[in-house]
Amino acid sequence: MEKTFLMVKPDGVQRGLIGEIVSRFEKKGFQLVGAKLMTISKELAEQHYGEHKERPFFGDLVEFITSGPVFAMVWQGENVIHTARQMMGSTNPKDAVQGTIRGDFGLTVGKNIIHGSDSTESAEREISLFFKDAELEEYSKLINSWIY
Ligand code: IDP
Numbered sequence: 001m002e003k004t005f006l007m008v009k010p011d012g013v014q015r016g017l018i019g020e021i022v023s024r025f026e027k028k029g030f031q032l033v034g035a036k037l038m039t040i041s042k043e044l045a046e047q048h049y050g051e052h053k054e055r056p057f058f059g060d061l062v063e064f065i066t067s068g069p070v071f072a073m074v075w076q077g078e079n080v081i082h083t084a085r086q087m088m089g090s091t092n093p094k095d096a097v098q099g100t101i102r103g104d105f106g107l108t109v110g111k112n113i114i115h116g117s118d119s120t121e122s123a124e125r126e127i128s129l130f131f132k133d134a135e136l137e138e139y140s141k142l143i144n145s146w147i148y
Helices: 010-014 018-028 042-048 058-065 080-088 101-105 120-130 142-146
Strands: 003-008 031-038 070-076 114-116
Touching (some): 003 018, 003 120, 010 018, 010 058, 010 070, 018 031, 018 070, 018 101, 042 058, 042 120, 070 080, 080 114
Antiparallel strands (some): 003 114
């Protein structure tokens, strides 16, 4: 089953949005297979956002993502990578449609509440950056037979 890496950023944690965000993915039918509250080191932040290291906002992005705890998660389900990105909304909350997480709760691109992997390759890379295999649970839920 497809897996993705999702993370409530420090602004989302501070604003008390962990429960709201987890709830949206649970209600959609996705299954949580790993989660932890953690503070990201500068090294991990630079690896995670490595593709943006030449961008002018890279320094601010690393500073922000390490500024307080994040809630890191792995979710699984059919088409979860793409669907989670749709549920998050556009990178800039001003363009994100209402009903999406960024559309409902965010105002600025620098504090856009949630991260989600954008491809199969980035999902695999990000899951292994943040989680050891032993931190991911494999379990079946009876409700899945009412979803699939
Ligand atoms: P994504 O988070 O929707 O995948 P990316 O383009 O991968 O978007 O950018 C990573 C993060 O960098 C964004 O979520 C946002 O917080 C931040 N970011 C992107 N563009 C800008 C910008 O122009 N100014 C400041 N921060 C930005």
